[in-house]
Amino acid sequence: MLKTNVQHNDVLSTRQRSPLPHFEFSIGNGLFVFILSSGEEVPVMTTLQKQQLVVSIEEAIGHLCKGMSHGRTEKLPLEECVGRVLAENFFTPFPMPPFRRAAMDGYAIRSHTTLGAGPGSEVMLRVIAEIKAGASRNFVEECTGSRLIDDIDAVRIFTGAPVPHRYDTVVMQEVVTPIKGEDGKPLWIGIDRHHPSGRHIAEAGEDLAPGKQILVKGTTIGAKEMAVLASYGQGEALVFAKPRVVVLPVGDELQEPGTPLSPDHIYDSNGLVVYAFLKQLGVEVTRRKPVPDHPAILTREIEKAAEQADLVITTGGISVGDHDYVERAAARAGYEPLFTKVLMRPGTPTSAFKKEGSLLFGLSGNPSACYSALELLVKPTIQWIKGMKSYRNQWQKGRLEDSIGKPCPYPRYIRSIASMELGVWRLTPLPNDKSGNIAAFAEANAIAVIPAGGRGAAKGETISFLLLTHMANGGLTL
Ligand SMILES: Nc1nc2c(c(=O)[nH]1)N[C@H]1C(S)=C(S)[C@@H](COP(=O)(O)OP(=O)(O)OC[C@H]3O[C@@H](n4cnc5c(N)ncnc54)[C@H](O)[C@@H]3O)O[C@H]1N2
Numbered sequence: 001m002l003k004t005n006v007q008h009n010d011v012l013s014t015r016q017r018s019p020l021p022h023f024e025f026s027i028g029n030g031l032f033v034f035i036l037s038s039g040e041e042v043p044v045m046t047t048l049q050k051q052q053l054v055v056s057i058e059e060a061i062g063h064l065c066k067g068m069s070h071g072r073t074e075k076l077p078l079e080e081c082v083g084r085v086l087a088e089n090f091f092t093p094f095p096m097p098p099f100r101r102a103a104m105d106g107y108a109i110r111s112h113t114t115l116g117a118g119p120g121s122e123v124m125l126r127v128i129a130e131i132k133a134g135a136s137r138n139f140v141e142e143c144t145g146s147r148l149i150d151d152i153d154a155v156r157i158f159t160g161a162p163v164p165h166r167y168d169t170v171v172m173q174e175v176v177t178p179i180k181g182e183d184g185k186p187l188w189i190g191i192d193r194h195h196p197s198g199r200h201i202a203e204a205g206e207d208l209a210p211g212k213q214i215l216v217k218g219t220t221i222g223a224k225e226m227a228v229l230a231s232y233g234q235g236e237a238l239v240f241a242k243p244r245v246v247v248l249p250v251g252d253e254l255q256e257p258g259t260p261l262s263p264d265h266i267y268d269s270n271g272l273v274v275y276a277f278l279k280q281l282g283v284e285v286t287r288r289k290p291v292p293d294h295p296a297i298l299t300r301e302i303e304k305a306a307e308q309a310d311l312v313i314t315t316g317g318i319s320v321g322d323h324d325y326v327e328r329a330a331a332r333a334g335y336e337p338l339f340t341k342v343l344m345r346p347g348t349p350t351s352a353f354k355k356e357g358s359l360l361f362g363l364s365g366n367p368s369a370c371y372s373a374l375e376l377l378v379k380p381t382i383q384w385i386k387g388m389k390s391y392r393n394q395w396q397k398g399r400l401e402d403s404i405g406k407p408c409p410y411p412r413y414i415r416s417i418a419s420m421e422l423g424v425w426r427l428t429p430l431p432n433d434k435s436g437n438i439a440a441f442a443e444a445n446a447i448a449v450i451p452a453g454g455r456g457a458a459k460g461e462t463i464s465f466l467l468l469t470h471m472a473n474g475g476l477t478l
């Protein structure tokens, strides 16, 4: 972490230097840092008597998750576990399938009785019983026990029915010639080929032996995990509780959507953006009305929110303006800063604070900056608190379809359209992607990252990108 506590004429010590190649000097009581990249000097930061804790995204995630425990656990009926994270390993309690069963509708026979069978020399087997799925064990025993008479017996059997141990193969009904009685049920079957042992029978435990660890703690429960848990008759599962989050939009200029817009005001969109994003992540989220730029009111709102939530998220009021009070209000509410600047753009002023077991995120007010911080920082943190074993973002590689000319000392995150063509991801960065603009939200399905420094990135370059959360989930809201 780069920590700068800037006073008059201070310069950074060697130990505190930025991880990027840089040159620093001070004028008056301000610190100027220049990043040297490709021989070019780009001014990146001016701080005036303000403590700055600067981190990369990776470092930020490390700070956020370190010391932050996973949520409480609770036992819930299986239907309520969709999207929840398993809080314990799951071991198979019994063999799967639990009994030896037929995999086809047909006849259970003894394989050796069909040796020598062929076209024109059919083997005739006598059908001594019928066993359907769900048949009682007694009935199965009876059928093949006392009623067993000779070596040419067969049993009419249906998919999913228990196969008595006497029989070692099941012949599909399509390949036998039945001779039926008056009631339409087969009395005899003719078989014109040899049927080897073991066909169309699922042996008990052939899928899974008992005592095997099949689902690990930290797995998100979706449809396929349900296949395992429900197959083993689990009425409930032990899962991590949903993290509770309170969202506080901050700014005198903000108005609730649904009210007439006053001059020089804007609607609070970030409050709903954060709300929707967290809902998609399966979080219990409360959105408060906009809080004014007033330090005492903001402090009180943060304190109230912290009483109800594991995580408080503010948007706006986190930069260096005279009326940006989030950092000060956080301190007054007893929070310690984890970082106050992230090497990313947009979203450079993104900050995080910690108090006992609770976190406070100070997200930027600019819509794109707010959204980038949600995807890049808030999401992995929430996933960690949710107890997910894979809590980090899954970055992919794609080919840039347009050049990005703008140099940036930090990695630049650009709202883009990702499309797959002939097995290759292609990324079209959306124009006019200014931090305060919202047009790009209409079309974007990805965030592309342009590496720090240099002159941006050229068309055809391979760059990393992230599919936006609701795209990656196929629109699923939990
Ligand atoms: N002198 C400097 N000024 C700024 C710097 C800087 O380094 N030096 N950083 C700029 C960057 S980068 C960003 S990002 C913004 C961040 O400012 P804040 O996070 O304090 O946000 P605000 O100033 O409150 O608002 C910024 C912008 O966003 C609008 N906004 C705020 N809240 C909402 C909301 N809930 N929904 C929709 N839009 C919102 C607000 O009206 C402003 O237009 O600071 C730069 N300044």
Ligand code: MOO
Pocket (backbone or CB within 6 Å): 344, 345, 346, 347, 348, 349, 364, 366, 368, 369, 435, 436
């Ligand atoms: O951090 Mo800000 O780069 O304008 O969004």
